[in-house]
């Protein structure tokens with residue numbers, strides 16, 4: 001059947017070549033007469049896959065040996081809790097910069113566990129801009145400084161990382177990782193759920209500086225214990241083998257596309273194509289300040305919200321799926337992650353032009 005262009009925010013589209021390879025290997029992985037889903041995670045073949053995928057990710061992002069790379073479960077939401085639980089001492093403050101929905105979620109989870117300091121909150125700016133650096137209230141003794149690199153709902157992206165050095169930088173890169181080069185050595189910990197740029201939901205990548213592993217209290221339950229998970233090669237318990245396998249194929253695919261530098265070039269071009277069109281039109285609008293606009297998620301509104309229903313219906317009829325904005329923000333949103341081809345973006349802009357002309 002024909003594939004549609006999927007603009008969903010996550011789970012999101014996967015590269016066609018990856019899906020084809022997974023289909024090819026589904027019934028008989030490595031010619032062994034069984035699926036990777038049915039194979040033991042302790043077997044030689046899966047261990048090799050796990051080790052190779054870690055090497056591939058290290059190569060793609062330039063991750064040094066100073067960092068452990070973990071393939072976990074529980075999504076970004078588990079990290080929201082695990083980070084304050086294990087990287088801050090009881091009673092020690094944690095700094096959070098809130099630039100949207102996910103930063104707010106992460107901070108409210110942290111507040112359940114440790115004294116939360118909101119460094120700045122962009123709510124008054126409607127999350128269309130980042131509060132000015134001069135207005136941030138940083139806590140001198142914070143265990144870490146947390147921010148969200150890309151706010152998936154609002155389409156607001158922070159790059160390069162904020163200029164703070166009083167505490168290790170901790171970053172939610174759920175909708176950023178692999179979309180552009182990142183200076184890993186500026187960070188204490190980076191985490192990302194997979195269902196945007198890395199693969200299917202189920203696996204969560206954590207890149208953590210090894211010295212921070214020493215902060216994890218000895219009596220931390222195993223499932224929350226970064227140190228023990230790192231020591232066990234992410235196999236303290238049964239990992240999400242199929243999701244991990246697909247992620248390993250995605251890493252290879254990204255490498256074949258020129259790595260993260262190649263992805264960044266293409267992602268910038270795709271995003272600019274949509275923003276330029278929106279900015280040149282009186283019918284559509286994106287309200288994020290240009291310097292903070294995301295390359296991954298482009299929210300936009302129609303001049304007449306009465307036409308939202310027709311826009312969604314017509315776009316879907318033309319094979320453009322998932323354009324409805326998050327209910328917290330409204331309007332539309334085009335998520336254009338790594339796997340969205342430039343033809344998909346052209347099809348979207350073509351449809352928007354046509355819809356505007358007919359309206």
Ligand SMILES: Cc1ncc(COP(=O)(O)O)c(C=O)c1O
Pocket residue numbers: 010074075076077078102148150151152172173174175193194
């Ligand atoms: C930036 C960001 N953080 C966190 C999440 C939550 O991830 P999960 O559903 O895997 O917990 C998402 C997306 O769903 C996201 O876009």
